[in-house]
Amino acid sequence: xxxxxxxxxxxxxxxxxxxxxxxxxxxxxxxxxxxxxxxxxxxxxxxxxxxxxxxxxxxxxxxxxxxxxxxxxxxxxxxxxxxxxxxxxxxxxxxxxxxxxxxxxxxxxxxxxxxxxxxxxxxxxxxxxxxxxxxxxxxxxxxxxxxxxxxxxxxxxxxxxxxxxxxxxxxxxxxxxxxxxxxxxxxxxxxxxxxxxxxxxxxxxxxxxxxxxxxxxxxxxxxxxxxxxxxxxxxxxxxxxxxxxxxxxxxxxxxxxxxxxxxxx
Amino acid sequence: xxxxxxxxxxxxxxxxxxxxxxxxxxxxxxxxxxxxxxxxxxxxxxxxxxxxxxxxxxxxxxxxxxxxxxxxxxxxxxxxxxxxxxxxxxxxxxxxxxxxxxxxxxxxxxxxxxxxxxxxxxxxxxxxxxxxxxxxxxxxxxxxxxxxxxxxxxxxxxxxxxxxxxxxxxxxxxxxxxxxxxxxxxxxxxxxxxxxxxxxxxxxxxxxxxxxxxxxxxxxxxxxxxxxxxxxxxxxxxxxxxxxxxxxxxxxxxxxxxxxxxxxxxxxxxxxxxxxxxxxxxxxxxxxxxxxxxxxxxxxxxxxxxxxxxxxxxxxxxxxxxxxxxxxxxxxxxxxxxxxxxxxxxxxxxxxxxxxxxxxxxxxxxxxxxxxxxxxxxxxxxxxxxxxxxxxxxxxxxxxxxxxxxxxxxx
Numbered sequence: 001x002x003x004x005x006x007x008x009x010x011x012x013x014x015x016x017x018x019x020x021x022x023x024x025x026x027x028x029x030x031x032x033x034x035x036x037x038x039x040x041x042x043x044x045x046x047x048x049x050x051x052x053x054x055x056x057x058x059x060x061x062x063x064x065x066x067x068x069x070x071x072x073x074x075x076x077x078x079x080x081x082x083x084x085x086x087x088x089x090x091x092x093x094x095x096x097x098x099x100x101x102x103x104x105x106x107x108x109x110x111x112x113x114x115x116x117x118x119x120x121x122x123x124x125x126x127x128x129x130x131x132x133x134x135x136x137x138x139x140x141x142x143x144x145x146x147x148x149x150x151x152x153x154x155x156x157x158x159x160x161x162x163x164x165x166x167x168x169x170x171x172x173x174x175x176x177x178x179x180x181x182x183x184x185x186x187x188x189x190x191x192x193x194x195x196x197x198x199x200x201x202x203x204x205x206x207x208x209x210x211x212x213x214x215x216x217x218x219x220x221x222x223x224x225x226x227x228x229x230x231x232x233x234x235x236x237x238x239x240x241x242x243x244x245x246x247x248x249x250x251x252x253x254x255x256x257x258x259x260x261x262x263x264x265x
Numbered sequence: 266x267x268x269x270x271x272x273x274x275x276x277x278x279x280x281x282x283x284x285x286x287x288x289x290x291x292x293x294x295x296x297x298x299x300x301x302x303x304x305x306x307x308x309x310x311x312x313x314x315x316x317x318x319x320x321x322x323x324x325x326x327x328x329x330x331x332x333x334x335x336x337x338x339x340x341x342x343x344x345x346x347x348x349x350x351x352x353x354x355x356x357x358x359x360x361x362x363x364x365x366x367x368x369x370x371x372x373x374x375x376x377x378x379x380x381x382x383x384x385x386x387x388x389x390x391x392x393x394x395x396x397x398x399x400x401x402x403x404x405x406x407x408x409x410x411x412x413x414x415x416x417x418x419x420x421x422x423x424x425x426x427x428x429x430x431x432x433x434x435x436x437x438x439x440x441x442x443x444x445x446x447x448x449x450x451x452x453x454x455x456x457x458x459x460x461x462x463x464x465x466x467x468x469x470x471x472x473x474x475x476x477x478x479x480x481x482x483x484x485x486x487x488x489x490x491x492x493x494x495x496x497x498x499x500x501x502x503x504x505x506x507x508x509x510x511x512x513x514x515x516x517x518x519x520x521x522x523x524x525x526x527x528x529x530x531x532x533x534x535x536x537x538x539x540x541x542x543x544x545x546x547x548x549x550x551x552x553x554x555x556x557x558x559x560x561x562x563x564x565x566x567x568x569x570x571x572x573x574x575x576x577x578x579x580x581x582x583x584x585x586x587x588x589x590x591x592x593x594x595x596x597x598x599x600x601x602x603x604x605x606x607x608x609x610x611x612x613x614x615x616x617x618x619x620x621x622x623x624x625x626x627x628x629x630x631x632x633x634x635x636x637x638x639x640x641x642x643x644x645x646x647x648x649x650x651x652x653x654x655x656x657x658x659x660x661x662x663x664x665x666x667x668x669x670x671x672x673x674x675x676x
Contacts, residue, residue, distance in 0.1 A: 052625050053625075054621050054625075075629075077625075077627050077628055077630070080624070080625055080627035081627045085626075086625050088625075092616075092618055092621075093619075094619060094622070094636065096640025096641055096642070096644065097636050097637075097640040102626075103626075106623075106627050106628055109626075109627040109628050110626075110627035159626065163627070
């Protein structure tokens with residue numbers, strides 16, 4: 001276990017007294033891309049937030065090891081310094097703070113022993129901008145303020161490129177994007193994928209996985225991983241729907257009825 | 266009561282010590298009588314709402330000891346006829362100018378604090394910029410007070426037609442063992458096409474109470490800019506009034522305040538459009554932490570003849586704690602019919618969600634708060650035209666946010 005980049009063991013998480021994650025087990029290694037697929041309300045975003053230490057998410061049981069270290073007691077910034085990164089589903093606006101200033105502050109916090117001056121950082125940032133083919137004017141604007149949905153997601157990928165995390169969790173990075181924006185964002189993620197980083201792609205839909213090929217696909221329902229497989233599992237989910245798969249893996253009748261209702265909608 | 270305190274005898278002695286001419290000395294004793302007669306400002310009235318100074322104890326403070334450093338004017342400006350001197354010198358060298366401009370815009374009996382100010386004014390400054398002269402470097406004065414003492418600085422500035430001046434008034438001290446008082450009055454006139462930028466920086470120690478009244482009168486096509494900063498003191502009330510008298514006058518009014526612990530800041534502003542086609546643009550922004558309080562009350566007043574007025578007023582408050590409190594009261598009083606007036610007020614807490622986003626990038630909590638606070642103040646800071654002042658404020662804002670860290674460790 002200690003060899004895994006990320007190892008989640010029997011994790012239980014409550015939000016406002018309600019159990020959302022109910023005994024989740026998962027391991028992920030460097031160089032791998034894992035997709036976490038699940039219907040709305042299955043606990044996907046909760047998983048992303050609990051891994052990054054968002055306040056309000058209470059771990060009632062279980063452990064999360066990152067490079068062998070239990071990270072659940074660490075503050076969000078401490079986890080980031082160790083190499084954990086979250087691409088937000090809904091990135092927050094920070095009025096009055098430019099992207100470049102924000103990213104340099106973050107870069108220097110994480111690389112406190114190799115801080116970059118404003119000039120040096122600007123050059124480093126430009127390399128990443130060129131790599132991801134992002135319009136450079138984006139970084140002189142205030143963080144996410146007035147950004148389109150696509151710009152927000154590309155800005156998240158740019159941050160990932162700049163901070164060079166070892167574990168990148170991407171929470172519904174495909175949501176709200178048109179096909180062009182989805183292609184751009186996916187190309188960016190593919191450029192950043194490689195042997196030095198483990199990527200967890202959280203998504204509802206298969207379409208993202210047409211652009212970013214996962215090594216493994218996990219199905220998250222009712223706060224548990226109910227099954228895992230390869231890309232064919234994603235295809236099956238798309239074709240048959242979550243309810244069908246859920247039935248097979250022993251989801252309660254109540255939960256299934258709820259799922260079916262959602263799928264109809 | 267001993268003579269060292271704020272008594273009529275002390276006011277007379279102050280005039281004697283300064284060797285003031287009869288007319289100036291008489292004003293002191295007259296003002297003292299007014300001060301005694303005047304009641305405390307009514308906390309139910311709009312101007313002093315939420316700011317109850319009833320029972321404010323004036324008898325604690327010893328009377329002012331004048332002795333501020335003499336203003337230094339570069340030779341080249343003196344040669345151009347610029348005057349920058351204390352009242353003692355002005356009374357001897359330019360009595361007519363002083364008579365004409367001292368306490369002409371702010372009435373002595375406006376309230377108890379202005380009357381007391383008129384009785385004890387000290388460390389006063391007169392600045393005069395003749396027609397067409399542009400003073401490129403800012404002129405500055407620093408005000409000081411002692412523990413248990415008082416200071417009543419008066420700043421009179423006259424900028425003639427087509428002339429320009431930037432003036433920085435600094436009020437600062439350490440934290441004293443005993444309470445101290447500052448009551449300041451600022452009167453500024455800009456002539457036709459004149460430009461004046463007045464900045465007051467209040468960073469007193471925590472035992473000082475600060476009262477200030479600033480009044481600007483802008484002539485035709487004049488540009489009057491002001492920045493009022495409150496960072497220090499235990500209690501500060503700043504009243505800033507801009508009278509757009511001449512046609513086409515422009516007034517920019519900026520305010521920046523950042524309160525912590527039990528500090529209480531009150532800001533009152535007036536944009537008085539008395540002439541036609543004037544433009545006023547007001548932005549007051551404040552951050553509050555711990556148990557601090559702020560009030561902002563701003564009036565846009567448009568006189569009957571002031572057609573074509575364009576007035577803008579915004580007050581924004583950022584709360585960094587659950588215990589802090591900000592009140593904001595915008596008011597309009599419009600008698601003209603062709604006007605455009607916009608006003609808005611907001612009070613918003615720092616969102617945990619914002620801090621989490623920043624922290625998820627490796628930024629510690631205090632630095633994340635700093636980013637949010639600087640982002641909040643960004644548009645005010647960007648409009649400050651004196652780089653030194655901008656730097657000083659940035660340092661002060663950083664220190665204020667970091668105070669949180671020390672507190673958390675202590676608790």
